[in-house]
Amino acid sequence: MPSTAAPLLPPSPALVSTIGAIGVRSPIEAGASRTGKRVGLLGTLVMVAGLLLALTGAGTWAMVQTGLAGESITVADDAARFGGQPVDGPLTAYYQADIIEHHALEASGGKTYAELDQEDPVRDVVMNGSFLRASLFTSVVSFGIAAMAMGLGLVFLLIGCSLRLLGRPTTV
Numbered sequence: 001m002p003s004t005a006a007p008l009l010p011p012s013p014a015l016v017s018t019i020g021a022i023g024v025r026s027p028i029e030a031g032a033s034r035t036g037k038r039v040g041l042l043g044t045l046v047m048v049a050g051l052l053l054a055l056t057g058a059g060t061w062a063m064v065q066t067g068l069a070g071e072s073i074t075v076a077d078d079a080a081r082f083g084g085q086p087v088d089g090p091l092t093a094y095y096q097a098d099i100i101e102h103h104a105l106e107a108s109g110g111k112t113y114a115e116l117d118q119e120d121p122v123r124d125v126v127m128n129g130s131f132l133r134a135s136l137f138t139s140v141v142s143f144g145i146a147a148m149a150m151g152l153g154l155v156f157l158l159i160g161c162s163l164r165l166l167g168r169p170t171t172v
Helices: 013-021 027-070 090-107 122-167
Strands: none
Touching: 027 122, 090 122
């Protein structure tokens, strides 16, 4: 027996307008909306991570700088750069460590701590110079890590902003 059902006709423009007005979406539009929300959420999380990285880096930089300045160290006048300036940053710490090595080698006749005889009275001077240099280089590395954290934080913030923009719903 033949089917008596009416043939399917395309929906009228009035029906399409009514469906759009009440917010009924196709499955594709609904999936895109969920994906957009997830991308936006991911963007927000990346932005928060970036902000935390940048703030942590800035806090570390300030802490190391304050600690160095509190030691009241002055770069030796015969240093290659920054002579007479307070040691409160990565460059002044580096140049002070460099001149300490120069002075220690000068005092020991060009010998390192390991090369000096155990009974040599200059050995203690060279040892103290090595300890001071290691401390100063530790602060130089700390400044570098802090700068890297701030830079990565900025990159994460930019990536998060981009993800949030990508996650916004598009209007046609």
